[in-house]
Amino acid sequence: MALVLHxxxxxxxxxxxxxxxxxxxxxxxxxxxxxxxxxxxxPEFLKMNPLGKVPVLETPDGPVFESNAIARYVVRLKADxxxxxxxxxxxxxxxxxxxxxxxxxxxxxSRWVYPRLGYMQYIPPAEEGAVAAxxxxxxxxxxxxxxxxxxxxxxxxxxxxxxxxxxxxxxxLIMTKSxxxxxxxxxxxxxxxxxxxxxxxFLGDFKQAESVPAVQSAKxxxxxxxxxxxxxxxxxxxxxxxxxxxxxxxxxxxxxxPKNPLDLLPPSKMILDDWKRLYSNTKSNFREVAIKGFWDxxxxxxxxxxxxxxxxxxxxxxxxxxxxxxxGFLQRMDLARKYAxxxxxxxxxxxxxxxxxxxxxxxxxxxxxxxxxxxxxxxxDWKKADISDEEQKERVNQMIxxxxxxxxxxxxxxxxxx
Numbered sequence: 468m469a470l471v472l473h474x475x476x477x478x479x480x481x482x483x484x485x486x487x488x489x490x491x492x493x494x495x496x497x498x499x500x501x502x503x504x505x506x507x508x509x510p511e512f513l514k515m516n517p518l519g520k521v522p523v524l525e526t527p528d529g530p531v532f533e534s535n536a537i538a539r540y541v542v543r544l545k546a547d548x549x550x551x552x553x554x555x556x557x558x559x560x561x562x563x564x565x566x567x568x569x570x571x572x573x574x575x576x577s578r579w580v581y582p583r584l585g586y587m588q589y590i591p592p593a594e595e596g597a598v599a600a601x602x603x604x605x606x607x608x609x610x611x612x613x614x615x616x617x618x619x620x621x622x623x624x625x626x627x628x629x630x631x632x633x634x635x636x637x638x639x640l641i642m643t644k645s646x647x648x649x650x651x652x653x654x655x656x657x658x659x660x661x662x663x664x665x666x667x668x669f670l671g672d673f674k675q676a677e678s679v680p681a682v683q684s685a686k687x688x689x690x691x692x693x694x695x696x697x698x699x700x701x702x703x704x705x706x707x708x709x710x711x712x713x714x715x716x717x718x719x720x721x722x723x724x725p726k727n728p729l730d731l732l733p734p735s736k737m738i739l740d741d742w743k744r745l746y747s748n749t750k751s752n753f754r755e756v757a758i759k760g761f762w763d764x765x766x767x768x769x770x771x772x773x774x775x776x777x778x779x780x781x782x783x784x785x786x787x788x789x790x791x792x793x794x795g796f797l798q799r800m801d802l803a804r805k806y807a808x809x810x811x812x813x814x815x816x817x818x819x820x821x822x823x824x825x826x827x828x829x830x831x832x833x834x835x836x837x838x839x840x841x842x843x844x845x846x847x848d849w850k851k852a853d854i855s856d857e858e859q860k861e862r863v864n865q866m867i868x869x870x871x872x873x874x875x876x877x878x879x880x881x882x883x884x885x
Contacts, residue, residue: 470495470541473512474522475503479632480534481522482669486628487538489665491545495524535565535629542625550625560619564626570795571604573633580641585683592727593840596802601637603798605650612652616659623663631660635670643676727836729806729829735769739829743808743885746867753868761867765854771831772852772863777822779846784818790880793822796843797884803828803837809884810866816877825852825866826884 470488472495474481488495498506506512507519515523515530523530524537531537542550551558578597582589608630611618618626634657638647647654661670742764749757783789793811800807806829814821824847828834838844854860865873869881 471498471525472496472522472537473498473501473506473515473525475501478521479635482635483534483629483632484522484524484537484541485669486632486666487541487550487625489668490550490623490628491542491548493541493544495541498525534632535569538625538629549620549622550628552620552624557619557624561624561626564618565629567604567608568626568630568633571600571798572608572630572637575601575604576633576637576641580636580680583641583680583682589682590836590840591725592802592805592836596799596804596840599801599804600798602649603801605647605653609650609652612656616656623660627660628666631657631666631670635661638675639673641676641679643678647675727806729834732769732830735766735829737764737766737770739770739806739808739827742827746808746883746885754864758864758867767854769829771828771833772854773826773828773833774850774852774859774862775824775826775847776850777847780821781819783820783822786813786818786820786879789813789820789822793880793882796841796846797882799841799843800837800884802840803834804884806830806834807837807884810869811882811884812866812869812873813879813881814873814876815879820879821876823866825863 470493472481472484474497485495485497487493500506503521507516507521512523513519515525516532518532520532522534522537523532524540526540531540542548551561575597578587579594579601581587582594617623618630634653638657638661660666742761745760745764746757749760777783783792790813793813797809797811800809808827809824810826811822811824814823826833828837833844833849852859852863854863864870869878871878
């Protein structure tokens with residue numbers, strides 16, 4: 468039985484398996500007459516993937532879903548290729564960049580582009596966070612590519628295939644030249660790779676996005692309303708005005724951009740940027756300058772302090788994994804940069820390492836949009852600091868200044884969100 472890939476047209480996740488197969492010399496056929504929204508809802512398809520998502524690869528040994536898993540499977544069918552490098556460390560680096568591509572590139576492009584195309588709810592602070600996190604990821608990628616033609620080694624690997632496919636929607640749909648010009652090595656890498664014959668066979672000819680798409684989220688509800696309205700008795704005269712009213716709503720909806728509720732709070736005497744500047748610029752006498760300055764600025768009416776403790780410290784058995792976990796959390800908190808300051812401490816000389824944090828948030832509670840949008844929040848226990856308690860106040864001081872030892876233990880590392 469030949470390998471059959473079930474996927475719609477122009478699907479970058481489907482391209483991963485197809486391009487990997489092209490490089491590995493493996494034959495993969497596309498499912499005939501596949502229609503997205505129809506074929507993937509059929510009983511036959513749902514047996515292969517109960518979620519009804521694409522792509523799915525049909526193999527002699529059973530179906531495989533999830534695009535990276537499909538690409539890995541295809542590559543490993545032929546042992547004589549170099550798509551996983553030529554050593555164990557190459558293999559690790561290929562996996563490393565595939566994970567980076569999924570978590571830092573693809574996730575943030577999706578959070579930016581899909582709400583604008585109407586597939587997800589458009590929330591301006593969430594978009595700001597996605598764009599900021601994407602820029603940080605592209606900057607890291609740009610630094611690596613400044614001295615490397617490929618992600619791993621000296622030839623195309625599976626890491627390159629996955630990275631190019633994940634960047635594809637970004638370059639094609641939303642990342643304009645003015646945006647990507649900050650990352651010249653990423654630009655060079657992407658267009659060089661995308662024009663390789665085996666990649667171009669599937670990606671085809673395409674141009675870089677010339678503008679960021681206008682928000683389309685208002686259009687979906689209007690269509691839903693029209694299709695849901697046939698219930699009232701069909702009166703042609705009454706139906707005619709409704710689309711007009713709905714069209715007017717669609718046109719007007721993008722005009723008033725929703726304000727973040729935190730911007731509507733009464734003004735605070737504490738200027739968060741002033742505190743961040745003082746923190747960054749204080750190089751000596753930290754207690755006397757920065758800590759004193761913090762309490763002089765702090766406004767308990769306009770801001771609140773919160774301690775957080777990671778719920779699953781027993782799992783923190785590898786130092787670099789624990790550090791990456793915290794770094795990922797801080798990146799995903801970019802959506803709150805305008806409203807928050809944070810310190811995260813990684814504690815202990817030996818595993819399991821403890822992760823504890825201190826956060827300053829605008830308002831009396833943890834902002835709802837942060838709880839809703841940053842999934843890491845639920846991985847921590849949160850407790851509001853009582854600054855009338857001298858012990859808690861001193862704990863705040865120690866966390867801000869990275870005091871060591873902290874609660875009797877050495878610090879492995881300390882990270883700041885500002």
